[in-house]
Amino acid sequence: MRAKKYVLTEQEMPRQWYNIMADMPTPMEPPLHPGTGQPCGPQDLAPIFPMNLIEQEVSTQRWIDIPEEVLDKYAIWRPSPLYRAHNLEKALDTPARIYFKNEGVSPAGSHKPNTAIAQAYYNKVAGTKRITTETGAGQWGSALSMCCAFFGIECKVFMVKISYNQKPYRRLMMETWGANCVASPSNETRAGRSILEKTPDSPGSLGIAISEAVEQAVADDNTKYALGSVLNHVMIHQSIIGLEAQKQMQMTGDYPDVIIGSAGGGSNFAGLSMPFARDKINGKNIDIIAVEPASCPTLTRGPFAYDFGDTVQMTPLLPMHTLGHNFIPEPIHAGGLRYHGMAPIVSQLVLDGIVRAEAVQQMETFKAGVTFARSEGFISAPECNHAVAMTIKEALKAKAEGKEKVILFNWSGHGLVDLGAYESYMRGKLSDHDLPQSVIDTALKDIASLPKPRQARRA
Numbered sequence: 001m002r003a004k005k006y007v008l009t010e011q012e013m014p015r016q017w018y019n020i021m022a023d024m025p026t027p028m029e030p031p032l033h034p035g036t037g038q039p040c041g042p043q044d045l046a047p048i049f050p051m052n053l054i055e056q057e058v059s060t061q062r063w064i065d066i067p068e069e070v071l072d073k074y075a076i077w078r079p080s081p082l083y084r085a086h087n088l089e090k091a092l093d094t095p096a097r098i099y100f101k102n103e104g105v106s107p108a109g110s111h112k113p114n115t116a117i118a119q120a121y122y123n124k125v126a127g128t129k130r131i132t133t134e135t136g137a138g139q140w141g142s143a144l145s146m147c148c149a150f151f152g153i154e155c156k157v158f159m160v161k162i163s164y165n166q167k168p169y170r171r172l173m174m175e176t177w178g179a180n181c182v183a184s185p186s187n188e189t190r191a192g193r194s195i196l197e198k199t200p201d202s203p204g205s206l207g208i209a210i211s212e213a214v215e216q217a218v219a220d221d222n223t224k225y226a227l228g229s230v231l232n233h234v235m236i237h238q239s240i241i242g243l244e245a246q247k248q249m250q251m252t253g254d255y256p257d258v259i260i261g262s263a264g265g266g267s268n269f270a271g272l273s274m275p276f277a278r279d280k281i282n283g284k285n286i287d288i289i290a291v292e293p294a295s296c297p298t299l300t301r302g303p304f305a306y307d308f309g310d311t312v313q314m315t316p317l318l319p320m321h322t323l324g325h326n327f328i329p330e331p332i333h334a335g336g337l338r339y340h341g342m343a344p345i346v347s348q349l350v351l352d353g354i355v356r357a358e359a360v361q362q363m364e365t366f367k368a369g370v371t372f373a374r375s376e377g378f379i380s381a382p383e384c385n386h387a388v389a390m391t392i393k394e395a396l397k398a399k400a401e402g403k404e405k406v407i408l409f410n411w412s413g414h415g416l417v418d419l420g421a422y423e424s425y426m427r428g429k430l431s432d433h434d435l436p437q438s439v440i441d442t443a444l445k446d447i448a449s450l451p452k453p454r455q456a457r458r459a
């Protein structure tokens with residue numbers, strides 16, 4: 001029988017996370033204080049995050065020990081299996097060898113618990129009693145709800161309204177794990193009320209939901225805020241995906257020519273690709289591709305600039321590719337990819353040519369998801385289908401060129417709570433969304449007067 005899964009034992013699970021900030025060719029520029037425009041010190045972040053996570057956020061230490069308590073919870077589903085997609089290869093009739101890392105095996109169904117466990121743990125150690133957060137499709141909110149339950153922390157989730165209505169079962173997962181979930185914009189915060197006054201039927205956005213969650217965290221000493229992507233410490237926690245994948249690829253005897261991940265805030269993409277990006281920085285030839293929706297093309301059409309992480313301008317300014325904090329993407333089903341910004345680490349790696357980005361349309365992603373489900377069986381989350389679509393494109397390119405490429409992609413989560421989206425697709429109710437340049441230009445006007453990062457000034 002040919003090998004299908006490459007599985008590590010619990011003893012082989014990595015004991016340290018990898019921090020690419022130790023190896024990046026260009027050092028990152030600092031976040032800026034939203035009020036003064038000056039570089040943020042650790043104390044500026046203290047109202048939002050516990051100090052132990054702030055230390056990780058600014059760390060340039062290459063290897064960071066994973067605490068025992070975190071490893072103990074990781075062991076519920078980690079190490080996650082690496083699969084060879086023989087059946088997809090056959091369906092595409094491609095010479096490419098396709099592998100995927102299955103992060104859908106976590107109890108919440110995606111890669112998000114890799115950082116949720118760590119964040120809940122560090123908050124617990126720091127004495128946090130309550131955590132607030134935002135969620136798009138609900139994957140992050142449900143992951144954090146579960147992890148707060150593990151560590152006895154209260155959890156409050158602001159869920160983007162369009163997703164709240166599209167995905168009631170995600171809300172019920174959060175409630176089962178003991179969290180309180182409300183639709184954002186909500187009447188519970190000043191930020192939410194100000195949006196509702198201007199746009200009563202706002203579908204919400206991750207930027208608005210972040211504003212609401214941060215506002216509540218800042219207002220109470222015992223409450224902290226947790227973010228499911230974008231920030232450096234989140235990328236560090238997610239590196240466990242790529243570190244495991246490196247060991248598993250060794251078991252296959254192959255090494256990836258192409259690495260692919262969907263990119264919303266950048267965490268599952270970075271998590272899989274960063275340990276390999278280190279190899280690339282050290283001379284390996286790998287094409288590393290972040291895939292985003294054409295209706296929210298942060299990396300492919302957004303400039304590298306300083307921008308707020310949220311809509312109401314409460315967070316520090318981050319140096320990142322952005323479509324502007326007031327950009328509201330079309331209500332596509334990949335709710336976790338509807339974010340105006342991108343992780344500073346991923347943004348910088350794009351600038352430095354270590355990774356590149358592609359955008360795909362919604363219909364192509366669902367078509368790919370159905371092809372994948374009918375060959376490999378697994379039904380992917382709509383976000384994850386962006387990676388599947390690009391994998392299929394690359395595999396067909398390899399076929400056209402007659403090349404035996406090795407493709408590795410991150411299967412970031414299952415779509416069993418997203419079947420409403422599949423129903424809309426199969427009943428012909430979904431469409432692509434063209435994004436006129438004028439919409440981007442309008443949103444970018446709101447960041448024109450903000451400070452510019454060095455590299456944007458050079459461009």
Ligand SMILES: Cc1ncc(COP(=O)(O)O)c(C=O)c1O
Pocket residue numbers: 110111136137138139140228229230262263264265266267268269335336337381383384412413414
């Ligand atoms: C399954 C899945 N994949 C990908 C993403 C995109 O987020 P990130 O870019 O942080 O991995 C999300 C976000 O919610 C998700 O739920």
